[in-house]
Amino acid sequence: MKDAALSMARGSMVRSPAVQPDLExxxxxxxxxxxxxxxxxxxxxxxxxxxxxxxxxxxxxxTGKYFVGDYIGDFEAGNLVMTGPNLPHNWVSNVPxxxxxDERCLVLQFDIDxxxxxxxxxxxFRRIAHLLEASSWGVLFSxxxxxxxxxxxxxxxxxxxxxxxxxxxALFDVLLHGAPPVKLASAAxxxxxxxxxxxxxxxxxxxIGKNLSQELREADFAGLAGxxxxxxxxxxxxxxxxxxxxxxxxxxxNLACQLLMSGELSITDICYQVGFNNLSNFNRRFLALKGMSxxxxxxxxxxxxxxxxxxxxxxxxxxxxx
Numbered sequence: 001m002k003d004a005a006l007s008m009a010r011g012s013m014v015r016s017p018a019v020q021p022d023l024e025x026x027x028x029x030x031x032x033x034x035x036x037x038x039x040x041x042x043x044x045x046x047x048x049x050x051x052x053x054x055x056x057x058x059x060x061x062x063t064g065k066y067f068v069g070d071y072i073g074d075f076e077a078g079n080l081v082m083t084g085p086n087l088p089h090n091w092v093s094n095v096p097x098x099x100x101x102d103e104r105c106l107v108l109q110f111d112i113d114x115x116x117x118x119x120x121x122x123x124x125f126r127r128i129a130h131l132l133e134a135s136s137w138g139v140l141f142s143x144x145x146x147x148x149x150x151x152x153x154x155x156x157x158x159x160x161x162x163x164x165x166x167x168x169x170a171l172f173d174v175l176l177h178g179a180p181p182v183k184l185a186s187a188a189x190x191x192x193x194x195x196x197x198x199x200x201x202x203x204x205x206x207x208i209g210k211n212l213s214q215e216l217r218e219a220d221f222a223g224l225a226g227x228x229x230x231x232x233x234x235x236x237x238x239x240x241x242x243x244x245x246x247x248x249x250x251x252x253x254n255l256a257c258q259l260l261m262s263g264e265l266s267i268t269d270i271c272y273q274v275g276f277n278n279l280s281n282f283n284r285r286f287l288a289l290k291g292m293s294x295x296x297x298x299x300x301x302x303x304x305x306x307x308x309x310x311x312x313x314x315x316x317x318x319x320x321x322x
Contacts, residue, residue: 020048020195020199021048021049021050021088021199022047022048022049022050022199022201022202022239023049023050023051023201023202023205023206024045024049024050024051025051025205025209025251026051026052026053026109026111027254028053028109028110028111030257030258030261031261032164033110033114033164033165033168034108034109034110034114034164034168035053035107035108035109035110036106036107036108036109036153036156036157036164037106037107037157038060038103038105038106038107038157039103039104039105039107040100040101040102040103040104041061041062041093041095041100041101041104042095042100043104043241044240044241044242045241046090046091046092046093046104047090047239048067048088048089048090049088049089049090050086050087050088050089050191050193051085051086051109052085052086052111052112052193053085053109053110053111054082054083054084054085054109054110054111054112054115054132054135055082055083055089055107055108055109056080056081056082056107056108056109056149056153056171057079057080057081057082057083057089057091057105057106057107058078058079058080058105058106058107058146058149058150058153059075059076059077059078059079059080059091059104059105060077060103060104060105060106060150061077061101061103061104061105062076062077062093062094062095062101062104063075063076063077063093063094064091064092064093064094064095065091065092066079066081066089066090066091066092067088067089067090067091067092068081068083068087068088068089068137068138068184068185069087069088069089069137069138069184069185069186069189069191070185070186070189071138071184071185071186073140073184075091078143078146078147078150079091079140079146080140080141080145080146080149081138081139081140081141081184082131082135082138082139082141082175082181083135083138084132084133084135084136084137084138084191085112085136085191086191086192086193087135087136087137087138087185087191088191089138091104091105106150106153106154106157108153108156108168108171115128115132127176128172128175128176131172131175131176131181134181134183136191137183137184137185137186137187137189138183138184138185139181139182139183139184140181140182140184141175141178141179141181142178142179142181144178144179145174145175145178145179145181148174148178149171149174149175152167152170152171152174153171155167156168156171200225201235201236201239201240204221204225204236205240208247208248208251209251212248212251212252212255212274212275213272213273213274213275214275215275216248216275218232218233218236218244218245221236221244232244248275249285249289250289252274252275252276252285253274253285253286253289253290255274256270256271256274256282256286256294257290257297259273259274260294260297260298260301261298261301263298263302267279267294267295267298270282270294271294282294
C-alpha cells in the first residue's frame with residue numbers, strides 16, 4: 001500500500017460509528033440488464049445495508065421485522081417491497097439461532113442506467129417513473145400484488161435471453177396494475193450515502209475495490225483499524241459474510257471476467273492486472289469460483305458472441321478450449 005493512501009484512510013477507520021448501514025456490492029453480469037436471485041437465511045447480506053441499485057424484495061418464507069429508512073414493520077411470506085438507490089434496508093427473520101431456512105426471499109436488482117436505456121428505447125416504460133420515485137422512501141405492495149409477482153420472479157431465476165426481459169416487463173405490469181403501494185419511510189427521510197461511506201468497513205471495501213491490482217494484506221488493514229489481525233478478521237467477516245482473502249479473490253476474479261470478455265489481453269496479462277502474483281494461483285482461484293478455467297470461460301463467452309452473428313449459410317459448432 002502507498003503511505004499516502006494509508007495515512008488518508010487512517011483517520012476515518014479509527015472511528016466506530018453506530019448503526020450505520022454497510023455498502024453492498026451488487027454484481028450485475030456484463031451481458032445482463034439486471035440481477036435476480038434467491039438466498040437462504042441466515043445469509044451474509046442480511047444486515048443493515050444499502051446499494052446504488054433499485055431492489056424488489058419478496059419474502060417467500062419466515063416472519064419477522066423489516067427496516068426501510070426510518071420505518072420498522074412486521075413481515076410474513078408474500079411481503080413485497082421495492083427500495084430505491086442508497087436507501088438502507090434489512091429483513092430480520094424470527095428463526096432460532098442455529099436453524100437455517102433454504103429459501104427466505106427472491107431479489108431483483110437493477111441500476112438507473114438500465115431504466116434510462118429502457119425508457120429511451122421504449123417510451124411505454126415511462127409509466128414506471130412514479131413507482132421508481134416513490135421507491136426512494138421504500139414502498140410496500142399489497143399481498144395480492146405480492147402473490148401475483150411471486151411466480152414471475154421465480155421464473156426469472158432460470159430464464160435466459162429475451163425471456164428475462166419479457167418477464168421483467170410482465171412483473172412491472174403487475175406492479176403498476178395492482179393496488180397502489182404504501183410508502184414506508186417518512187417524507188422527511190433522506191438517504192445519505194456520503195455519510196454512510198464514512199463508516200470504517202466501507203472505507204476498507206472502497207479501498208479494496210479501487211486497488212485490486214496492488215498487494216492487499218489483512219495485517220495492514222488491521223493495523224489501520226487499531227485491531228489485532230484476528231479481531232479485524234472477525235470484524236470483516238461479520239460485515240461481509242466471508243473471510244478477507246476470499247472477498248478480495250472474488251472481486252479479482254469478477255474483474256478478470258470483465259477483462260476476459262473484452263478479448264484484448266492475454267490470460268497471463270489479466271492475471272497480473274487483477275492482482276494475482278502467479279498464473280497457477282489465478283487459475284486455481286478462478287476454477288474454484290467459476291467452475292472452469294479462465295480459458296474455457298473465455299471460450300464460452302466467444303461461443304455466446306458467435307451465436308449472435310448473422311451466419312445463415314455457415315453455421316458451425318464452436319470448440320471450447322480446455
